[in-house]
Amino acid sequence: MGGADFRIPFFLVTDMMKTWHLLLVVFLFAACSQSTEVEFKRDGKSLYYNFGGCANCHRTNDQKLVGPGLAGVSKIHTEAWLKKWLKDPKKTWEENDAETQEMRKRLGEEKKSSPGMKLMHPLEDEEVDGLVEFLKTL
């Protein structure tokens, strides 16, 4: 028996490993949930420019791209119509209410049987609300 024995008892090593594993799991979980948040961010502006694909067809000024420029669009349309349109352009087109008729006339699309606007993916009600809020800023 010469000198002190500095070995760490085995039970302590496994205990420390458990702590590390726990920390690792917590860290990975935090990292993952954070990246998911960024990837699926769905506020109106993000939807407009990314996930919703609006910017593929619309400019935020008064210039036409595929669809009309959207500057001031919330002053042309009622909020209820905007929500209806974003929820289902095809159905809105076919129903052809007074506001849709006005738009079609303004855009010279009275005779088109279906809308040029095709959504990249169906929008949830909250996403529609967010988009309408964003449109109000244009």
Ligand code: HEC
């Ligand atoms: C594939 C192209 C395309 C995409 C994607 C698209 N739009 Fe459209 N949008 C159009 C076209 C074209 C019109 C004109 C009416 C028509 O023919 O459908 C229109 C019309 C509109 C109008 C009415 C404009 C007016 O002057 O009365 C609004 C508001 C609108 N879009 C918002 C959006 C938003 C918000 C998104 C994203 C969720 C979007 N659009 C995605 C093509 C598109």
